[in-house]
Amino acid sequence: MSTSTFTVVGMTCDHCVGSVKAGVAKIVGVNAVDVDLESGLVTVESDTEIPNDAFAAAVNEAGYEVAP
Numbered sequence: 723m724s725t726s727t728f729t730v731v732g733m734t735c736d737h738c739v740g741s742v743k744a745g746v747a748k749i750v751g752v753n754a755v756d757v758d759l760e761s762g763l764v765t766v767e768s769d770t771e772i773p774n775d776a777f778a779a780a781v782n783e784a785g786y787e788v789a790p
Contacts, residue, residue, distance in 0.1 A: 746766060
């Protein structure tokens with residue numbers, strides 16, 4: 723099991739949180755996604771480490787950006 727934490731910018735409401743959660747949950751191997759609206763932190767539990775580009779693509783598809 724692997725846990726990764728990323729920061730997402732641009733989220734302003736619970737709908738935003740739901741969109742990011744749904745997008746990240748589609749990544750193969752993801753078991754759980756926790757999104758904190760206030761901090762922008764997204765914690766992902768997965769079978770293996772999630773590649774940064776896969777996470778960024780899922781977040782971008784949801785309409786948000788990963789902080790540098």
